[in-house]
Amino acid sequence: MPEHQEQHLSSVLVAVMAVSIGVIVANLYYLQPLLHQVRGDFAVSTASTSLLITLIQVGYVVGLFFLLPLGDLFVRRRLIVAVFVVAALSIFVASLIHSFALFAVITLVIGLSSVAGQIIIPLGADLAPDAERGRVLGRLMTGLLGGVLLSRTLSGAVSEAIGWRGVYRVSAVLLVAMAVVLHFALPEERPRDRFEYRHLITGGLRMMRESRELRRRGWFGATAFGAFSVLWSTLAFHLSSAPFHYSSGVIGLFGLFGLAGITAANVTGRLADQGRTQLATTSAAVFIALAYLVLYLGRHDVIAVVVGGIVLDAGSQGIHVSNQSIIYAIAPAQRSTINSIYMVCFFTGASIGSLLAGYAYAHDGWRGTCVVGGIFGLATIIPALLWRAPRDVAAT
Numbered sequence: 534m535p536e537h538q539e540q541h542l543s544s545v546l547v548a549v550m551a552v553s554i555g556v557i558v559a560n561l562y563y564l565q566p567l568l569h570q571v572r573g574d575f576a577v578s579t580a581s582t583s584l585l586i587t588l589i590q591v592g593y594v595v596g597l598f599f600l601l602p603l604g605d606l607f608v609r610r611r612l613i614v615a616v617f618v619v620a621a622l623s624i625f626v627a628s629l630i631h632s633f634a635l636f637a638v639i640t641l642v643i644g645l646s647s648v649a650g651q652i653i654i655p656l657g658a659d660l661a662p663d664a665e666r667g668r669v670l671g672r673l674m675t676g677l678l679g680g681v682l683l684s685r686t687l688s689g690a691v692s693e694a695i696g697w698r699g700v701y702r703v704s705a706v707l708l709v710a711m712a713v714v715l716h717f718a719l720p721e722e723r724p725r726d727r728f729e730y731r732h733l734i735t736g737g738l739r740m741m742r743e744s745r746e747l748r749r750r751g752w753f754g755a756t757a758f759g760a761f762s763v764l765w766s767t768l769a770f771h772l773s774s775a776p777f778h779y780s781s782g783v784i785g786l787f788g789l790f791g792l793a794g795i796t797a798a799n800v801t802g803r804l805a806d807q808g809r810t811q812l813a814t815t816s817a818a819v820f821i822a823l824a825y826l827v828l829y830l831g832r833h834d835v836i837a838v839v840v841g842g843i844v845l846d847a848g849s850q851g852i853h854v855s856n857q858s859i860i861y862a863i864a865p866a867q868r869s870t871i872n873s874i875y876m877v878c879f880f881t882g883a884s885i886g887s888l889l890a891g892y893a894y895a896h897d898g899w900r901g902t903c904v905v906g907g908i909f910g911l912a913t914i915i916p917a918l919l920w921r922a923p924r925d926v927a928a929t
Contacts, residue, residue, distance in 0.1 A: 539543065541880070542657065542660035542661055542669065544663075544749070546660075546718060546719075546720075547657065547669060547673070548672075549715070549718045550653050550656075550657055550673060550676075550716060550719075551647075551672055551673050551675055551679075552676055552679075552711070553613075553617075553650070553653060553676070553711050553714070553715055554650035554653050554654065554673060554676040554677045554680060554709050554886070555650075555676040555677060555678075555679045555680025555681075555683070556680060556708060556711045557616075557617060557620055557647055557649050557650050557652045557680070557684065557708065557711070558647065558677050558684075559646040559680040559681070559684030559687075559704065560589075560620060560624055560643055560644075560646075560684075560686075560704060560708075561589055561590070561593060561643075561644065561681075561849050562680075562681055562684040562685055562688070562765070563685075563687075563688040563700050563701065563704060564585055564586065564589070564640075564688075564786075565586065565685055565765045565766070565768070565769060566685045566688050566689045566692075566768075566769050566781055566784040566785040566787075566914055567582065567688055567689070567692055567697045567700065567768040567781055568582050568585070568586075568770060569582075569769050569770060569773040569781075570692060570696075570697045571585070571601075571697060574697070575633040575636070578895070579770060579894065579895050580891055580892060580895040581633070582639070583766055583767065583770075583887065583890070583891030583894070583895070584888070584890070584891060585636075585637060585640050586762070586765075586766045586887040587620050587766075587884050587887040587888045587891070588637055588640045588641050588644065589640045589641070589644035589647075589746040590644060590762070590880050590883045590884040590887060591641065591644065591884050592640065592641035592642060592643065592644025592645040592892070593644035593645065593647055593648060593649075594644075594876075594877050594880045594881055594884060595641075595644075595645055596645040596647070596648035597646065597648055597651060597873050597876045597877045597880060598737075598873060598877050599734070600645070600648050600650055601648055601652060601768055601869055601870075601873035601876065602654040602730070602733035602734060602737065602869055602870045602873050603652075603654070603730070603733075603869075603870060604655060604735075604869030604872050605728055605733055605868075605869040606728060606730055606733060606869075608721065608722060609652055609653075609656050609719070609722060609869075610715070610716070610719040610720070610721060610722070611644070612649075612652060613649050613652050613653060613656075613715055613719065614712050614715055614719075615721075616646060616648065616649040616652070617649055617708050617709075617711055617712035617715065618708075618709070618712050619630065619646040620643070620646040620647055620649065620708050620790055620832075621704075621705045621706075621708035621709045621712065622705075623639060623642045623643050623645075623646050624643050624701050624704050624705050624707035624708070625701065625702060626639055627640065627643060627701050628640040628698040628699075628701035628702050628705070629698075633720070635716050650677060650680075651872055651876050653660070653673070654670070654673050654677075654857070654867060654872060655861070655868035655872045656719075656722075657669055657670070657673050658670060658857075658861045658868055659722075659865075659868060660720075666861065667803065667804075667854075668803065668857070670854060670857055670858060670861075671803070671854055674850065674853070674857075675836040676855050678846075678850055681788070682788045682789055683743050683788070683789075684788070685765075685784075685785045685787070685788030686785040686786055686788050686789055687700070687703075687785070688781075688785050689780075689781045689782040689783070689784055689785020689786065690698045690782050690785060691703055692781045692782070692785075693780065693781060693782040697781075698858070709737050714806070728867070728870075733867075733870050736867065737870045737871065737873055737874035737877075738816065738868055738874065740863065740864060740867075740870070740871055740874060741874050744863055746859060746860075747860055747863055747871070747874070747875065749916070749920055750856040750859055750860050750875060751874070751875055751878030751879075752878070752916060753814065753818075753852050753856055753913060753916070753917070754852070754853060754856050754875060754876075754878050754879035754882065755878045755879060755881055755882025755883075755885075756878050756882055756909050756910075756911075756912040756913040757817070757818070757821060757848065757849040757852040757853065757882070757884030757913050758849055758853070758880065758882050758883045759882035759883055759885055759909045759912075760821050760824075760825070760845065760849060760886065760906050760909035760910050760913065761845060761846070761849040761883070761886070762882075762883040762884075762886035762887045762891070762903050762904060763886040763887070763902060763906040763909060764828070764841075764842065764845055764888070764890075764902070765855065765875055766887040766890040766891055766894075767890050767891065767893075767894040767899070767902045768784070768787065768789060768838075768842075769781075769784050770894060771838075771894075771898075771899050771902070772784045772787070772838075773833075776833055787838075787839070787842060788844050789824025790839050790846070799911075800813075801908045803923055804855070810855045810858060810859055813851060813852075813854075814851075814852055814855050814856075814917050815914075815917045815918060816851065817847070817848040817850075817851030817852040817853050817855065818847070818848065818852065818910075818913045818914040818917035818918075818919075819848070819914060819917075820844050820845070820847050820848025820851070821844075821845060821848035821849060821852075821909070821910045821913050821914065822907070822910035822911060822913070823844055823848075823910075823916045824841045824842075824845035824906075825841070825845070825903050825906040825907040825910050826907070826911070827840055827841040827844065828841035828842075828845075828899075828902075828906065829903035829904075829907070830834060832899045832900070832903065833865070843874040851873045852913070852924040853879070856875065857872075857875070860872070860875050882909075886905070886906075886909060889905045890902050890905050890906070893905045
């Protein structure tokens with residue numbers, strides 16, 4: 534495709550981009566319903582096993598900070614395809630490892646190489662007309678959420694048939710197939726302003742320092758996804774023990790209850806297009822706080838666990854789409870860089886949530902998980918009730 538051809542974002546291309554985001558983001562979540570299997574395979578403690586979730590998120594944060602800004606430096610189609618190939622290689626190698634220490638290291642690499650979806654999202658924002666950007670982001674987030682949800686269900690089902698290592702091999706095949714599709718489907722881009730790499734790295738930090746709204750959205754992203762990560766870092770342990778004793782396949786099915794998050798993402802995208810981001814943010818924050826109250830009170834009731842998970846998914850994903858609709862208006866020429874700094878906040882919160890949840894569960898079981906999650910919920914809802922979005926985001 535000629536380099537100067539007019540960019541066009543068709544519904545088919547949006548669908549391809551959404552699916553590709555889902556395929557690669559799934560790498561971050563395959564382990565979650567399998568943690569008890571991995572613990573038995575490597576013969577390590579619960580705390581050590583839950584640390585794997587933190588490691589994959591730390592790797593993702595590193596990738597977001599150092600790789601994502603390259604989307605403002607190189608042709609994104611080639612960069613995206615290359616990252617997909619690296620992700621396929623790393624997850625295939627992980628399926629062959631029998632040393633827990635080496636597996637922990639490759640887990641970091643898997644997280645590092647799973648950032649391609651966050652390069653695709655700002656590309657979609659660039660290609661979308663201004664009046665439709667919120668809806669396009671909502672559809673791309675549908676792909677991301679589909680990957681998050683189906684990864685757990687697929688992981689549980691495949692592991693029952695061919696073991697947890699088979700899950701990783703299936704993922705490697707999907708990633709290679711998606712890399713081929715994206716190579717032919719993604720358009721070449723018109724020439725953009727060029728920046729030096731070091732300026733892209735420091736530029737994100739500078740934007741965080743100068744933009745009050747970016748700091749706010751970074752906080753909301755960190756606390757909301759921290760709350761989300763607390764649940765899924767320990768849910769497999771909870772559901773595989775008394776009184777439930779569920780298998781990996783059944784635990785994976787719990788991911789499907791997060792379909793509410795997809796609905797929330799699309800509703801929030803429409804609210805953002807209408808300029809009602811404050812309403813979307815506050816409502817979603819209330820959902821997060823309520824979710825952990827339900828999860829705590831109904832800790833021995835599977836219905837309560839399901840309801841709490843649904844409410845938590847809807848709240849955390851609703852905040853995420855609202856955040857992205859706002860941050861992309863701050864610096865349109867550097868959307869990859871600004872997405873990088875925001876997602877660093879997002880997954881830093883997730884990493885902290887996973888780390889604290891693992892230790893809380895190891896020492897106080899599900900009650901410890903709910904206490905940590907509730908703290909993250911309060912850290913989301915209190916600022917949401919107190920803060921007000923500025924009239925002109927770009928001026929903050």
